[in-house]
Amino acid sequence: MAVDQELKIELGKQGVFVTTLQELYNWGRRNSVWPMNFGLACCAIEMIATTMARYDLARFGAEVFRPSPRQADMMIISGTVTKKMAPQVVRLYNQMAEPRYVIAMGACAISGGPFKQGYNVLKGIDRYIPVDVHIPGCPPRPEALLEAFITLQKKIDGQSLTGEDRPRFLNSEAPGEFAVPEPGEHDLEPAANKNVWTVPVVIR
Amino acid sequence: MKTLEEIKAAIEAAVPGAGVEIVQNPGPAAQHSLRLQPGSAFEVAKFLRDDAELALNFLSNVTGVDWPDKEISEKVKVTRAVTKTVDGVEQTVEETVEETRKRVEPGYLEVVYHLFSMTQKHGPVILRMRTENRSDKVELPSMTPVWRSAEFQEREIFDLYGVVFRGHPDLRRILMWEGFKDHPMRRDYVEPDDYDYEPTAHDAVLAKAKAHQAAQQAAAEKGAAQ
Numbered sequence: 001m002a003v004d005q006e007l008k009i010e011l012g013k014q015g016v017f018v019t020t021l022q023e024l025y026n027w028g029r030r031n032s033v034w035p036m037n038f039g040l041a042c043c044a045i046e047m048i049a050t051t052m053a054r055y056d057l058a059r060f061g062a063e064v065f066r067p068s069p070r071q072a073d074m075m076i077i078s079g080t081v082t083k084k085m086a087p088q089v090v091r092l093y094n095q096m097a098e099p100r101y102v103i104a105m106g107a108c109a110i111s112g113g114p115f116k117q118g119y120n121v122l123k124g125i126d127r128y129i130p131v132d133v134h135i136p137g138c139p140p141r142p143e144a145l146l147e148a149f150i151t152l153q154k155k156i157d158g159q160s161l162t163g164e165d166r167p168r169f170l171n172s173e174a175p176g177e178f179a180v181p182e183p184g185e186h187d188l189e190p191a192a193n194k195n196v197w198t199v200p201v202v203i204r
Numbered sequence: 205m206k207t208l209e210e211i212k213a214a215i216e217a218a219v220p221g222a223g224v225e226i227v228q229n230p231g232p233a234a235q236h237s238l239r240l241q242p243g244s245a246f247e248v249a250k251f252l253r254d255d256a257e258l259a260l261n262f263l264s265n266v267t268g269v270d271w272p273d274k275e276i277s278e279k280v281k282v283t284r285a286v287t288k289t290v291d292g293v294e295q296t297v298e299e300t301v302e303e304t305r306k307r308v309e310p311g312y313l314e315v316v317y318h319l320f321s322m323t324q325k326h327g328p329v330i331l332r333m334r335t336e337n338r339s340d341k342v343e344l345p346s347m348t349p350v351w352r353s354a355e356f357q358e359r360e361i362f363d364l365y366g367v368v369f370r371g372h373p374d375l376r377r378i379l380m381w382e383g384f385k386d387h388p389m390r391r392d393y394v395e396p397d398d399y400d401y402e403p404t405a406h407d408a409v410l411a412k413a414k415a416h417q418a419a420q421q422a423a424a425e426k427g428a429a430q
Contacts, residue, residue, distance in 0.1 A: 083381075120388070183383055185386075192400075200401055200403075202403050
């Protein structure tokens with residue numbers, strides 16, 4: 001239920017604070033996204049730079065990097081996901097508590113990047129876990145990661161708590177656990193989680 | 205530093221019957237190397253490390269090379285007897301004909317070691333070893349007991365090329381996972397066919413993506429027909 005913006009301001013001047021539960025809930029949720037202390041490759045260096053004084057990710061509420069998936073809300077896939085590492089990444093994601101978000105950072109995490117045709121690199125982590133924001137770049141600058149974080153906050157802010165498009169953690173039928181790929185004789189099995197990733201249609 | 209010929213002579217004096225060969229590098233780098241026989245390679249390596257003058261105590265790099273079976277076609281002049289009719293009379297004439305013959309040179313796996321001396325400040329001395337073939341006789345002696353730094357790199361060669369190092373303390377795959385069957389750096393490695401989604405394919409990748417799509421379509425049509 002939306003509150004008329006002008007009425008809200010007018011009431012505010014009179015010392016009356018009006019809001020909706022959804023607004024309050026999303027405000028709290030988007031300003032306390034704690035990332036997981038987890039880096040995969042060179043993008044992790046940029047991620048570390050983003051958290052330091054110059055770029056200061058903490059301004060946006062991503063205050064503490066938690067070294068345990070149980071305490072983290074957001075996973076930044078910062079770097080190349082090798083096929084040997086992919087099962088562990090999915091397992092860590094499964095261990096995170098809802099609500100949880102994923103930012104795929106850099107060319108490797110979103111598609112395999114320069115190593116895409118290699119024998120040991122996964123062609124994008126979105127084949128196994130749902131990704132909220134993709135950032136291109138090799139590596140993306142800290143500004144790009146901040147932009148991705150702000151995009152994620154906007155996404156959280158825009159979510160409705162009821163109805164069809166409610167977030168996954170409020171939908172009891174949505175999957176809570178994602179299949180961990182098994183290392184096979186020639187490749188990971190399966191090569192992609194069909195419930196998460198379908199072959200995108202290329203429009204030329 | 206001693207020249208490669210002198211090193212070879214020193215090895216043969218120290219390890220009788222070592223059977224060291226010099227492999228020429230025809231490129232501009234001209235980094236010629238010593239090819240060791242697997243049977244005596246360990247003794248030779250110990251000599252190279254412990255010899256006071258050479259003192260090659262630093263192994264900087266170990267790498268592998270895959271040499272697949274090579275089909276060589278060469279033109280050979282062959283003389284053979286041909287029956288001909290000359291002036292109404294049958295005669296047997298010797299004739300020289302050019303023939304193209306094909307033969308297959310068997311492939312092998314090669315391991316290359318680059319050695320330096322920290323005390324004498326010289327190097328590199330390059331060693332090579334070759335396996336008998338690429339399938340079942342792929343054993344070579346491990347240099348890890350001589351140079352400790354070979355351990356991980358030999359594991360990598362075992363993983364990616366499939367060379368089995370005899371005497372290695374911990375020969376497991378290092379980059380690929382346990383249970384992986386292939387050797388990805390071999391020339392005949394067949395990669396998994398995961399070309400479902402190639403939005404910006406070109407050249408070789410485009411060809412693979414098209415082949416993959418064609419195969420998928422054929423499978424779908426076959427499924428529909430049944």
